Amino acid sequence: MTDPTSTPPATGWRAHRQEIKFLALFLALLLGSFTVIAFKPVNDHVIEPFTAGVAKASGFVLAAIGQGTEMSGTIIRNQRFAVNIRNGCNGVEAMLIYGAAVLAFPAAWRTRIRGFLLGMVAIQIVNLVRVVALFLTGAYLPSLFDSSHTVIWQTIVILSSVVLWIYWAQRIVPRAQAAS
Amino acid sequence: MKSRDGERAERSWASRFLRNLLLWAVPVTLVWILLTPYYNRFLTVSAERLLRLTESPAATGLTLSDRHFAVVTRADLSAARGYLYRIRVSDIHFNWLMLGTFFLAVPGVTFRRRLGNLGWAALATVCFHIVSLFLFVKFVYATQLASWSLAQYGAAARETWGMAKHVFDLPLKFAWPFLLWAGFYLRAFFAPSDPSR
Numbered sequence: 001m002t003d004p005t006s007t008p009p010a011t012g013w014r015a016h017r018q019e020i021k022f023l024a025l026f027l028a029l030l031l032g033s034f035t036v037i038a039f040k041p042v043n044d045h046v047i048e049p050f051t052a053g054v055a056k057a058s059g060f061v062l063a064a065i066g067q068g069t070e071m072s073g074t075i076i077r078n079q080r081f082a083v084n085i086r087n088g089c090n091g092v093e094a095m096l097i098y099g100a101a102v103l104a105f106p107a108a109w110r111t112r113i114r115g116f117l118l119g120m121v122a123i124q125i126v127n128l129v130r131v132v133a134l135f136l137t138g139a140y141l142p143s144l145f146d147s148s149h150t151v152i153w154q155t156i157v158i159l160s161s162v163v164l165w166i167y168w169a170q171r172i173v174p175r176a177q178a179a180s
Numbered sequence: 181m182k183s184r185d186g187e188r189a190e191r192s193w194a195s196r197f198l199r200n201l202l203l204w205a206v207p208v209t210l211v212w213i214l215l216t217p218y219y220n221r222f223l224t225v226s227a228e229r230l231l232r233l234t235e236s237p238a239a240t241g242l243t244l245s246d247r248h249f250a251v252v253t254r255a256d257l258s259a260a261r262g263y264l265y266r267i268r269v270s271d272i273h274f275n276w277l278m279l280g281t282f283f284l285a286v287p288g289v290t291f292r293r294r295l296g297n298l299g300w301a302a303l304a305t306v307c308f309h310i311v312s313l314f315l316f317v318k319f320v321y322a323t324q325l326a327s328w329s330l331a332q333y334g335a336a337a338r339e340t341w342g343m344a345k346h347v348f349d350l351p352l353k354f355a356w357p358f359l360l361w362a363g364f365y366l367r368a369f370f371a372p373s374d375p376s377r
Contacts, residue, residue, distance in 0.1 A: 019366045023359065034351040038343075097355050105369075151274045158354050159278060163198060169369045170194045 018106065025104035033096045047087060054124075055085035058131040067135070081139035083131075091127030091157060095120050098161040105169055111176040115168045119161070126160045193287055193368070200285035208280035217247055220269045224250045227313035240317065244269070252317055257328060265320045272316070272349075273309045278357035286365055301360040308356055312348045319345035 013020065037047055055074040062069040062076060069078045074085045102115045130153045138145045224242045232238035241253035248270040251263035283298035322333040322341035329338070 016367075018370045019362070022366060023362060026355075026362075027359070030351050030355055031347065034347065038346060093350055093354050096351070097358065100355075101358070150268070150271050151277070154354075155274065155277045158358075159201065159281070162278075162282070162358050163201065166197065167194055 022104050022106070026100050029100035029103055030096060033100060037092065037096075043087070047090070047092060050092070051085055051087055051090040054090045054127065054131065057128055058085065058135070061128060061132050062135055065132075067139070069135075076135060078139065081135060081142070083135055083138060085131065089127075089131060091123050091130075094123050094127070094157045094161040097158065098123060098165055101162075101165045102168065105165075105173065107169075107173045108176060111173055115172060119164050119168065122164055123157070123161050126157055130157055196287035197285055200287060201281050204281045204284045205277070208277055208284065212274070212276050212280070216270055216273075219273060220244055220248065220250070223269055223273065223309055223313055226310045227317065230310060230314045231317055242313075242317065250313075252320055257325075265317075265324055267313070267316055267320075269313065272312045272353070273305075275353050275357050276305070278354075279305055279360065282357050282361040283364075297364045301357075301364070304360060305356065308348075308352075312353065315341070315345045315348050 036042055052074055055076060056071065059069050059071040059076045062078075067078050069076050076083050076085065098119045099116055102112055102119060105112070107115075134145070134149055134153060137148045221244055224244055228240060228242035231240040231242065237255075239255040239257075241255065242250055243253070245251045245263075245266065248268050250267050250269045252265040252267065253259075253263050257264065279301060280298070283301055284294055286294055289297075318341045321329060322338045323329055333341070
């Protein structure tokens with residue numbers, strides 16, 4: 001006999017309501033944020049200065065590890081190699097994918113905001129490693145620069161952002177829920 | 181409250197997933213490198229056919245110029261260098277690396293089932309890549325061929341093709357593997373005690 005007061009288990013698409021909601025929200029946030037950064041004023045006043053900051057930080061690290069680099073705007077150069085840090089090299093794509101996934105996930109807002117901010121920092125650290133590694137590749141293994149630039153490091157940065165999200169959704173969110 | 185076993189299962193799921201990602205990254209990359217010339221040929225032929233279907237008269241030519249690049253030509257438009265534009269086709273589909281490693285790295289699921297899920301995801305991804313290359317060529321026609329683009333495409337059409345190419349080339353290309361993976365395995369995050377479901 002069944003308990004007449006109990007709710008029957010969801011079937012069909014209702015059984016996947018949480019997943020569908022997450023995916024729809026994720027896609028909306030992702031496309032929305034990419035549309036926002038595509039606007040010229042946002043690009044000029046937010047993305048470009050941010051990219052200049054990434055270039056400056058990378059130049060600082062390269063100089064600190066003895067590469068003898070000099071900065072000229074967003075260009076980092078030494079005697080062997082020069083690279084111009086532009087949009088696409090700033091880790092913003094990975095940040096937006098990670099941010100959309102965190103904000104779309106059903107968790108307390110406090111947990112989401114903490115996850116969002118810490119993830120952004122972590123992605124920027126990975127991106128800093130990427131720019132430094134790419135500069136060193138260009139300087140010492142120039143034949144590998146193109147594939148490293150477009151394929152290897154873009155994949156690593158995006159994979160890192162997804163792994164960060166998985167760690168956050170699997171480990172941090174349940175712990176925060178248990179604590180509250 | 182969650183049991184200690186449940187917590188351990190979550191921890192081990194996440195760490196096994198990370199370990200598997202690292203293990204699968206190398207074989208997936210090797211397969212991608214090996215298959216890239218054949219896949220580039222397939223993509224250019226498929227996108228060329230799709231482009232010709234939308235043209236009257238059919239004028240687009242899309243041919244591989246080397247291992248990674250394809251050149252765009254038109255029967256009704258000539259260029260001094262022999263082609264109108266050069267596209268790095270391999271850049272369109274390197275998200276195979278993310279897709280392959282994500283789908284093969286999932287712990288607690290049989291290899292057969294992971295391959296089956298990857299097969300469905302791969303089918304969707306091939307269509308995605310053909311549409312991406314199609315949009316890239318449309319973007320070239322609408323915005324990159326100077327006076328010819330201005331004569332053939334209005335302001336709204338240029339914006340539309342430019343935006344469509346941008347959306348497929350950046351957010352969707354990078355998020356596509358995660359979107360598909362989440363479609364198959366997201367349930368693990370809503371039922372953490374049995375992540376392999």
